[in-house]
Amino acid sequence: MSTASPGPAQHGQRPIARVLIDSPLPQLDRLFDYGIPEALREQAVAGVRVRVPLRSAGRVADGFIVEIAPPGDYVGVLSELEEVVSAVPVLTPEVWALARKVSERAAGNANDIVRLAVPNRQVRVEKAYLAAEVQTPLAPLHPPARVQGYGDGVIETAIAARSRFAVDAIPLVAEVTPGVWVGEWAVTMAAAAAATLAGGATAILAVPDYRDQEQLASALAAVLPAQRVIRLDAKQSNPDRYRAFLRCLSDDPVVIIGNRSVVYAPAANLGLVALFDDGDPLHSEPLSPYVHTRDAALVRQEQSGCALMFLGHARSTEVERLVEVHWVRVFAPQPAVLPKVVPTAQQSSEDRLAAQARIPSTAWREARAALEFGPVLVQVARPGYAPKLSCADCKRSARCMKCEGPLGQKTSRSTPACNWCGALAVDWRCANCDGERLRFVGSGAGRTAEDLGRAFPGVRVIVADGERPILTVGAEPALIIATRGAEPIAAGGYRAVLLLDGESMIARESLRVAEDCLRWWSNAAALAARRAPIVLVGVGGALASAFVTWRQADFARSELADRRALRFPPAVRVATVTGTVQAVADAVATLGVDGPDILGPVDVEGGGVRTIVRFDYARGAEIAAALRAEVVKSAANRRRALGKAARGPVPVSLKVRFDDVEPFLEQ
The missing domain is CATH 3.40.1440.60 (PriA, 3(prime) DNA-binding domain)
Known part of the structure; x- marks a missing residue:
């Protein structure tokens, strides 16, 4: 307009x-x-x-x-x-x-x-x-390496045909150059990008974070000249990011890698958009209009006609929905590559050293045997020493005396402090029973490292988490205690993987908790050496069965069926409408009495109300246009009411967010 x-x-x-x-x-x-x-x-x-x-x-x-x-x-x-x-x-x-x-x-x-x-x-x-009037000519391309593990030329043919497809990643690690190890998923993505360049087109590769970028960059360096690869991500300095962006404006075919915003990179002849691990929340844009990388990639594929690839160890329910409506096809490894998963209950152990480590005897024996040959990965839910504390007398959660936030302890020698405001819990008293003693509830990476260090004397213990980022470890025997998502790559793969805290992970109140857990465990299992034991502790039922048999797609299919019955996303689309009572009522009224499902309004923190709108995908454009018009009208009325004296941004009276799962996380 x-x-x-x-x-x-x-x-x-x-x-x-x-x-x-x-x-x-x-x-x-x-x-x-x-x-x-x-x-x-x-x-x-x-x-x-x-x-x-x-x-x-x-x-x-x-x-x-x-x-x-x-x-x-x-x-x-x-x-x-x-x-x-x-x-x-x-x-x-x-x-x-x-x-x-x-x-x-x-x-x-x-x-x-x-x-x-x-x-x-x-x-x-x-x-x-x-x-630079004369651009430096790019290095010539050599015949690309074939994408291995999925049948001869299957993925290359799909890229050349500009198809949409989902690929089940091979759960192994690979040595791309001497001494450099990456996940097989990175090798697959790099080979797909090389095939795209060989056809004279540009490839855009989006991954969740810098750890994945480092693996992907290493895999690309093994098959493409460095001049053909452009990194475009948020961790770059402003000059480096702008310099990389200007390189993307060239007509030469290149590979552009980065995090979620890379999907918007300019490309003269786009041949492929590929996403790894689309279920990772880092693909969700935290800024308005909160567009997920997957949704932006789907729109770009439809507009440009390029190929689109979703790659991951565990399929998200969103991709499963696209599979079921035949919008994307599926490629699985041929023959199937199945990790050796050993489920075990979280039971009290009769073995003294296993009891010190607070793990079942099965897990302790597998770890002890594996440490004879190389490193062992132990995945835990949280960083720190004791993420939560409670009163030793009444067992209630210990709360901060200033802000009522939960108390935690980062190291064994540190003073307990509030996880919200950071205030030290000096002279703490329980508000319920007036008790003065604290007890640990759960264990973080620090406490787990101490316990396992006592259970495996003489073994080197390494902690990897957000505060101590470690990208790679050697092939020497060591215990690697890592929080979910922070697991380093081990040379040759881990000789065993222990997945602890499964019960606490599943206990998290979230609509996506089951598929998130399956994704966390699958990504960790994919770091193991071939046929190395993977021990899942304290989890049973359909979720554990899907992981043990490596049938993540079946679990995603079942999860999607349950959400379809309940009309939960992604079986349907949702929009949250938040604002003043009148603004929300006016916006919802424009949708009509025969419109979508309306849930609410309910009060929200900070004032105002929120209404959830559920609707089928076919009505998305219509409802988005109606709510968008209400946002514009509300903003204009708000500024008009404040008068000409209002300068700069004006507080909004209506906010709309599509595909927001946050309301469904609250139990």
């Missing part, structure tokens, strides 16, 4: 610049028409950064030229571009179309997506880019 902006210059027959204003205000999330001064005619092209006047606000705003339109029937006057900030067209037509489509699907602002897609300008980097 475009609008005329009254101003001092008659545009005559001059072309019109349609500009996206850089603003968080939803009512400004549209294209504005501006005249192009004669002095800026050559510089003003689609995609460049500009500065434009805002008559209503009486100021100059930043923006992007989205398109250059021919003169229309409008005979009035248009405001003119104030300045072309940069001559580099950083907002490509494909990325703009993606931003517009993705934001409409989520009832959000396209500008918020553009802000994720286009890094902030770095002047020195840009000048160096423009000064």
Whole structure:
């Protein structure tokens, strides 16, 4: 949509610049028409950064030229571009179309997506880019290595046909170059990217975090020249990120790797978008409009016609739904690769050393035997020493005397402190029984390391968690105590894997707890050496059976069937509408009496109410458009009510979030 902006210059027959204003205000999330001064005619092209006047606000705003339109029937006057900030067209037509489509699907602002897609300008980097008139030719591509383990040329054929497919990752580790070990999933993804480049197209590879990026970069280095691989992620400095982004604007086929926002990277000829472990919550964008990497990838595949690959050790229910509606096909390893999983109950052990380690005798014996040959991985639920404390007398949870937060202990020698405000629990007294003694509830990585150190005297113990990130370990015997998701890669694979705290993981109140646990355990099991024992402690039932038999897809299918019966996501789409009572009521009223399921409203912390809207996927565009219109109307009314004196962002009276599972986490 475009609008005329009254101003001092008659545009005559001059072309019109349609500009996206850089603003968080939803009512400004549209294209504005501006005249192009004669002095800026050559510089003003689609995609460049500009500065434009805002008559209503009486100021100059930043923006992007989205398109250059021919003169229309409008005979009035248009405001003119104030300045072309940069001559580099950083907002490509494909990325703009993606931003517009993705934001409409989520009832959000396209500008918020553009802000994720286009890094902030770095002047020195840009000048160096423009000064390089002759680009260094890229190294030639050699015949790519075949994707191994899925049948001869199966995945390459699917990429060439621009298909959508899900791949069950091989649960092993591989040595890509001497002394460098990565997960087999990274080898598969790298080979798929190499096949894409061999066809003259660019590949975009998205992974959850920097640990996965390091593995993927190592796998790519073994099959592609370094010049052909571009890293684009949030951990880079601003200059490095902008430099990498400018490289993506080239017409040469490259591989672009990064975290969730890499899916918006510009690509002249996109041949493949691949996601690893799409069930990881790090793929969920925490900023408005909260678009998941998987959803953005689906939209981009539909727009560009590229191939789309979902790769993981455990299939998410979202991907399973796509499989069941025949939107994606499935490739599994041929022949099947099944880890050796040993389930065992969490029982009191008669063995003295096993009792010291607080693990069953079976787990202790497997670990002791494995330590004769190499490292053993022990996965725990939480970092720290004692994540929770309780009163030793009445057994109630120990709470902070200042803020009522839960108390915890990070090390065996540290003073207990509040997990919320950090206040030390000095002179603590129980509010329930006036007791003064504390007892441990559960054990973190630190306490587990101490216990296992006593049970395995003389064995080196290494703790890996968020505070002590370790990416790799050697092949020497050692106990690696790691929190879920922080497990390092071991040279040659772990000789045994112990999965502890299964009961506490499952006890977490969450709609996704079962599939999350299965994903955590599967990712850890995939780090083991071939046929190394994997001991799952204290878990039974269908979840343990699916893990032991390595039938994660069957469990995802069953989980999706249960949610379909209850009309829980992803069987249906949901939107949460939060705001003042009147604003929420008005928004829901626009959906009609014969509209979707309406749950609520309920009061929310901080004031206001929240309503949950459930609807079928076929109605997504209709409901998103209706709620989006209400957000715009609410924002405009809010600013109008505050008057012209209001400057900057105005507190919103209505907020809409699509595909939000948070309300279903609360029990």
